[in-house]
Amino acid sequence: MDTGRIERAVTELLLAIGEDPHRPGLVRTPARVAEAYTEFFGGLNTDPLVHLADAVALGDGGPGEAVVVRDIAFRSVCEHHLLPFLGVAHIAYLPSDRIVGLGRLPAVVSTLAARPQLQERLTEEIADAIESGLSARGVLVVLDASHGCVVARGSRQTGSSTLTLASRGELTDPVRRAEIVALMGRGDAALHD
DSSP states (O other): OOHHHHHHHHHHHHHHTTOOTTSTTTTTHHHHHHHHHHHHTTTTTOOGGGGGTTOEEOGGGOSOSOEEEEEEEEEEEETTTOOEEEEEEEEEEEOSSEEOOTTHHHHHHHHHHSSEEOHHHHHHHHHHHHHHHHTOSEEEEEEEEEEHHHHSSTTOOTTOOEEEEEEEEGGGSHHHHHHHHHHHHHTHHHHTO
């Protein structure tokens, strides 16, 4: 990441909007933005499959039921306006012969979210990575996010969020998908019905 170039671009942006980049409150803004962009876009040069490389064999139990991890917090930056979108990811997969540590799924989400993104594409990329990296029999990914470009400008819908869904393999079946979506939405209550 070329932080010097980012700093120069932010200085130019401040000049373009009629601000004085040397004013006390703005003097460190170019460096702060460069630091933030290093974090926001740190996933550009990372393969998300690296997080799934240490998957372990299931053993004699064979394929298991669904593994569901809910409420994985993420943040990304919309590629249309370079404004953040924040939300939660819910991920389910049906293991074939391998499983992965549960902390690896949030790492996949974070890596793919740390790029200029569209929520729709991010949802698909997460599903593809899990299907490919784990040879999963089925994958379901649901993202629920609030977008800076919707909340802070244009329509200014401060209470709205966007849901996107991607399914692969056995979880493209509407009945199986509905079962998993119910688990994602209801958590423990669904296990006791």
